[in-house]
Amino acid sequence: MWASGDYPSMVETFLLPLGPRLVEACGIGPGMRVLDVAAGTGNASIPAAQAGADVTASDLTPELLEAGRRRAGAAGLTLEWVEADAERLPFGDESFDVVMSSIGAMFAPRHEDVADELVRVCRPGGTIGLLSWTPEGMIGALFRTMGPFAPPPPPGAQPPPLWGSEEHLAGLFGTRVDFRTLTREMLEITAFERPREYGEHFKEKYGPTIAAQANARKSGREDEFNEALDAFCDEWNRGTSDDARFEQEYLIAIGTRA
Ligand SMILES: C[S@@+](CC[C@H](N)C(=O)[O-])C[C@H]1O[C@@H](n2cnc3c(N)ncnc32)[C@H](O)[C@@H]1O
Numbered sequence: 001m002w003a004s005g006d007y008p009s010m011v012e013t014f015l016l017p018l019g020p021r022l023v024e025a026c027g028i029g030p031g032m033r034v035l036d037v038a039a040g041t042g043n044a045s046i047p048a049a050q051a052g053a054d055v056t057a058s059d060l061t062p063e064l065l066e067a068g069r070r071r072a073g074a075a076g077l078t079l080e081w082v083e084a085d086a087e088r089l090p091f092g093d094e095s096f097d098v099v100m101s102s103i104g105a106m107f108a109p110r111h112e113d114v115a116d117e118l119v120r121v122c123r124p125g126g127t128i129g130l131l132s133w134t135p136e137g138m139i140g141a142l143f144r145t146m147g148p149f150a151p152p153p154p155p156g157a158q159p160p161p162l163w164g165s166e167e168h169l170a171g172l173f174g175t176r177v178d179f180r181t182l183t184r185e186m187l188e189i190t191a192f193e194r195p196r197e198y199g200e201h202f203k204e205k206y207g208p209t210i211a212a213q214a215n216a217r218k219s220g221r222e223d224e225f226n227e228a229l230d231a232f233c234d235e236w237n238r239g240t241s242d243d244a245r246f247e248q249e250y251l252i253a254i255g256t257r258a
Contacts, residue, residue, distance in 0.1 A: 001207040002107075003063040008041045010205045014189045015103075018131055018250070019043035022102045025181060025252050026129035028053050035096040035121060037086050037114075038104025042068035042079065044131075048100075049077045056091075058084035059104070087113040091121045098122075099257075100129035103250070106164070109157035115172035122257040128177050130253045134164030134184060137249025138236050142202075145232045146209060149216040149225045164251040179255035189246040195237035198246060199229040 022044045028034055030052030036045040039057035041064050049055045049072065057079050059065050065081045072079050084090050086101075086108040099122040108114045122128055133139035140161035147159075162168040166182050173179075192198045202209040209229075216225035239245030 001211050002040070002061040004207045004210045005205040007064060007205065007207065008067045010201070011041055011043055013201070014187070014191045015043060017187060018102050019045075020047040021185075022100055022129055022131045022252065023047045023051060025131075025254050026098050026100050026127050028098055028100075032097045033095065034098045034100065035089075035091065036104075037084075037089070037099065037101040037118065038107060039068065039101075040064045040104060042071055044100055044102040045079055046072055046075060046077060048098075049079050050075070053098070056080040056082055056096075058082045058086075058089065058091075060085050060108075086117060089117045089121055093120055094123040094126075095121055096123065096126060098127045098129065100127075100131075102131045103133060105130065106132045106160045106162075109154045111158050111162065111168075111172055119173065119176045119257060124257055126257045128173075128253075128255050128257055130163065130169070130251075132163035132251050132253070133161050134249045134251050135159075135161040137161075137164065138246060139248055140164065141236065142232065143208070145228050146212040146225075149221060149228070150208070150212040151215045164249075166251070166253075169253055173255070176258050177255035178258065179253050181252060181254040183252045184249055185252060186247040186249055189248065190239070190244070192244045192246075193242060195233040195239075195241065195244040196230050198237075198244065199233045203229070 028048045028051050032053040034048045034053040034055045036057045039045045039059045045057035216222045
């Protein structure tokens with residue numbers, strides 16, 4: 001799903017601030033062994049490498065890792081790029097000082113499996129850092145809007161935006177991670193003139209939206225899908241009709257692994 005559309009260009013259009021924000025929140029510095037889970041094109045991995053860390057960027061989608069490798073190469077950085085499922089990481093126990101994920105691990109279907117893996121590969125006393133869209137924020141609402149049109153999720157899957165809930169994280173990690181930072185922040189988006197251009201951008205470039213639209217088309221509900229997405233854009237526009245502005249809420253959770 002994440003190889004469809006053009007996720008790398010979405011990152012360039014409005015997601016770039018998230019990676020450096022997570023790297024800063026995790027306190028990443030020279031010599032640290034850092035694992036970025038569901039790293040995509042390296043939005044967090046690349047700034048971590050720029051901070052001097054020894055970075056492994058892992059993701060399920062080889063096309064995105066390849067785009068990340070090119071970006072890192074252009075910046076003169078060397079990172080390790082590894083194809084990996086967040087639910088079964090191919091790394092040894094306690095092998096990283098920092099295990100982080102920027103709007104990434106949240107998209108693997110089985111949350112408990114992912115949480116177990118994040119804990120397993122992080123050394124005791126190390127840092128687990130997660131940046132996730134919140135259920136109450138704009139992307140949480142986008143997933144609720146798309147849900148009725150989307151293909152059925154895999155068995156056992158839970159909704160991605162749950163990772164942006166403090167209670168859900170407490171349930172997933174229990175006493176294994178002491179979250180010292182749990183902060184909600186906004187990503188402001190001013191890249192679109194008219195509000196519905198935001199929806200068009202998602203239909204063209206964002207895997208989950210492309211999948212929902214294709215499924216709606218199959219069941220003869222594409223017009224209904226388009227109307228729902230237009231209404232969503234109008235509802236969440238905080239600017240004007242010809243100068244759109246959106247705010248996407250995310251949770252930054254930084255904790256120490258017991
Ligand atoms: C919204 S993108 C985030 C990418 C990047 N971290 C960023 O900040 O731009 C979600 C990423 O999760 C990855 N992903 C989805 N399911 C995954 C899984 N089970 N294991 C590893 N990566 C996964 C996708 O391939 C995609 O790169």
